[in-house]
Amino acid sequence: MTSQVSSPTEQADGAVLGEQREAAGTKDVRRLERVIIRFAGDSGDGMQLTGDRFTSETASFGNDLSTLPNFPAEIRAPAGTLPGVSSFQLHFADHDILTPGDAPNVLVAMNPAALKANIGDLPRGAEIIVNTDEFTKRALQKVGYAASPLEDGSLDGYQLHPVPLTTLTVEALKEFDLSRKEAERSKNMFALGLLSWMYHRPTEGTERFLRSKFAKKPDIAAANIAAFRAGWNFGETTEDFAVSYEVAPAAQAFPVGTYRNISGNLALAYGLVAASRQADLPLYLGSYPITPASDILHELSRHKNFGVRTFQAEDEIAGIGAALGAAFGGALAVTTTSGPGVALKSETIGLAVSLELPLLIVDIQRGGPSTGLPTKTEQADLLQAMYGRNGEAPVPVVAPRTPADCFDAALEAARIALAYRTPVFLLSDGYLANGSEPWRIPELDELPDLRVRFATGPNHTLADGTEVFWPYKRDARTLARPWAIPGTPGLEHRIGGIEKQDGTGNISYDPANHDFMVRTRQAKVDGIEVPDIEVDDPDGARTLVLGWGSTYGPITAAVRRLRTTGEAIAQAHLRHLNPFPKNLGTVLERYDKVVIPEMNLGQLATLVRARYLVDAHSYNQVNGMPFKAEQLATALKEAIDG
Numbered sequence: 001m002t003s004q005v006s007s008p009t010e011q012a013d014g015a016v017l018g019e020q021r022e023a024a025g026t027k028d029v030r031r032l033e034r035v036i037i038r039f040a041g042d043s044g045d046g047m048q049l050t051g052d053r054f055t056s057e058t059a060s061f062g063n064d065l066s067t068l069p070n071f072p073a074e075i076r077a078p079a080g081t082l083p084g085v086s087s088f089q090l091h092f093a094d095h096d097i098l099t100p101g102d103a104p105n106v107l108v109a110m111n112p113a114a115l116k117a118n119i120g121d122l123p124r125g126a127e128i129i130v131n132t133d134e135f136t137k138r139a140l141q142k143v144g145y146a147a148s149p150l151e152d153g154s155l156d157g158y159q160l161h162p163v164p165l166t167t168l169t170v171e172a173l174k175e176f177d178l179s180r181k182e183a184e185r186s187k188n189m190f191a192l193g194l195l196s197w198m199y200h201r202p203t204e205g206t207e208r209f210l211r212s213k214f215a216k217k218p219d220i221a222a223a224n225i226a227a228f229r230a231g232w233n234f235g236e237t238t239e240d241f242a243v244s245y246e247v248a249p250a251a252q253a254f255p256v257g258t259y260r261n262i263s264g265n266l267a268l269a270y271g272l273v274a275a276s277r278q279a280d281l282p283l284y285l286g287s288y289p290i291t292p293a294s295d296i297l298h299e300l301s302r303h304k305n306f307g308v309r310t311f312q313a314e315d316e317i318a319g320i321g322a323a324l325g326a327a328f329g330g331a332l333a334v335t336t337t338s339g340p341g342v343a344l345k346s347e348t349i350g351l352a353v354s355l356e357l358p359l360l361i362v363d364i365q366r367g368g369p370s371t372g373l374p375t376k377t378e379q380a381d382l383l384q385a386m387y388g389r390n391g392e393a394p395v396p397v398v399a400p401r402t403p404a405d406c407f408d409a410a411l412e413a414a415r416i417a418l419a420y421r422t423p424v425f426l427l428s429d430g431y432l433a434n435g436s437e438p439w440r441i442p443e444l445d446e447l448p449d450l451r452v453r454f455a456t457g458p459n460h461t462l463a464d465g466t467e468v469f470w471p472y473k474r475d476a477r478t479l480a481r482p483w484a485i486p487g488t489p490g491l492e493h494r495i496g497g498i499e500k501q502d503g504t505g506n507i508s509y510d511p512a513n514h515d516f517m518v519r520t521r522q523a524k525v526d527g528i529e530v531p532d533i534e535v536d537d538p539d540g541a542r543t544l545v546l547g548w549g550s551t552y553g554p555i556t557a558a559v560r561r562l563r564t565t566g567e568a569i570a571q572a573h574l575r576h577l578n579p580f581p582k583n584l585g586t587v588l589e590r591y592d593k594v595v596i597p598e599m600n601l602g603q604l605a606t607l608v609r610a611r612y613l614v615d616a617h618s619y620n621q622v623n624g625m626p627f628k629a630e631q632l633a634t635a636l637k638e639a640i641d642g
Helices: 047-061 112-121 137-142 165-172 180-184 187-198 204-213 218-237 264-279 294-300 316-328 339-355 382-387 405-420 430-434 511-526 549-564 584-589 603-612 629-641
Strands: 028-032 034-042 064-070 085-093 106-109 127-131 159-163 243-247 259-263 283-287 308-312 332-337 359-365 423-429 436-440 543-548 570-574 576-578 593-598 617-620
Touching (some): 047 187, 047 259, 064 430, 085 112, 106 112, 112 127, 112 137, 165 180, 204 218, 264 294, 264 332, 264 359, 264 430, 283 316, 316 332, 316 359, 332 339, 339 359, 339 423, 382 423, 382 603, 405 423, 423 549, 543 549, 543 584, 543 629, 549 570, 593 603, 617 629
Parallel strands (some): 028 243, 034 106, 106 127, 127 159, 283 308, 283 332, 359 423
Antiparallel strands (some): 034 085, 259 436
């Protein structure tokens, strides 16, 4: 979650808290503070489903958790090859944690490719559970193994558990009328059952899920449940697993409330629905499917009962065009995309700036440029969101910092769009979108009031006393123009991309008017009221680490590690990237060194240097994966000492 209290447990993954104690039967149970598990296999092995189910049961048990799904962009890469490996990493603990973990304590490898692709991330002593049935000569040759790593001694530094998962699954399902191929598909449930036994995870939720998922195929549901139970029983009875583990609920990590596990895209979708209800406006999504944003379209399409309308357009331009039309019609309008789609939407975003209508542009960033890395994460669209349009077209930018925070960020983006009549960028990324963590479900009275007042009549009196409606007459505080619903008698007005005359909205080519309108639109964005940035600096540090977006978890974990060793370091994290918080310059001036870690080549650092003339130091990574806490801690220590 988000506590700033230093924790020495960030130093050692899976540290043993207590002595072994006798369990019921002959097996010992060890209690751990935290565990990092990675499931890995072919894209068709169901690793994402397995990880999701283990995560859901872990959340219901009350652990704090953080996840990192990692899968190829290909719908089905060649089976048994390194490009086809899909993995799901879960970090869960009895205390407050912030990241999916740097290195797994346990790897479940369904084939040689999964082992080879992930073995480099494992520390010595980690447990490896392998499906020995897949370690055939052909499968080994596919990934370049000259000999089986299960037999050549290369895994002697690990706790190896060879398990014939496929054979055991087929044997467990022999009473079902299934072909061998059909039975083999349940081996991921066998593995899930085994891991559920090892870590004392609840089982009822998974069995309910399987009955629901395969409600129209009860035989398949029963087979998967049987495989799941067989995996549990195998762990209980086999001599190879002499110890199981307990990770207690994180009772001290959570404020009082009702919690659920939530991914970033789901939290964002819920935030948009909540914003529309708090604004008392229908929610309209105009979108074109694109990884990793499509889940928002899928989720919102399920909520017609909340006044949500979703339109899957033929392309990105049509999607945002429909959304802007909905904004003109009085809806809370949203369009969702990723970086390549933002490029296609840029002209219509500029039109929204000119029309001064509320529109949310949700950009779930991914690796680029062009098609790039569709299933990997990056933070490289910041400058595109800031400047990626022709002319002077300022757009506010908001960025969530954790999966659960996507809910609050959606509400904040909607607040700005509605209050200031402007398009707003919401910059999430693939790491937040697909990752998950516990989320406290807010009470209704905790949500902001976003209701708006539409124009209902004339708002200006001419010199001759005639009352008229001026569509560009502005609110004195926000500089927002009135929002007039089409069809309201007497409020007819021009709309379009050609420059407007101040006040009247008539087409204008007057140079002085254009200069005034450009400066007014910029002043409106500059004047948006955003909270001051908060600084976490308990020790009077000389070095500040400044972040934005999804780097929050790794940065905070790294800062905790440094403070545990006695280092003084300050931390601040930006939600609002345009405009910046008004106190940001004052904060930066207090520190001798400012370090900005980003998953790009230094885009925020460029903005900070240009705006505040601060010699900010960049620490950058663009490999499609989030930062590791230890990696950041090392870099920050060098900055402190340098």
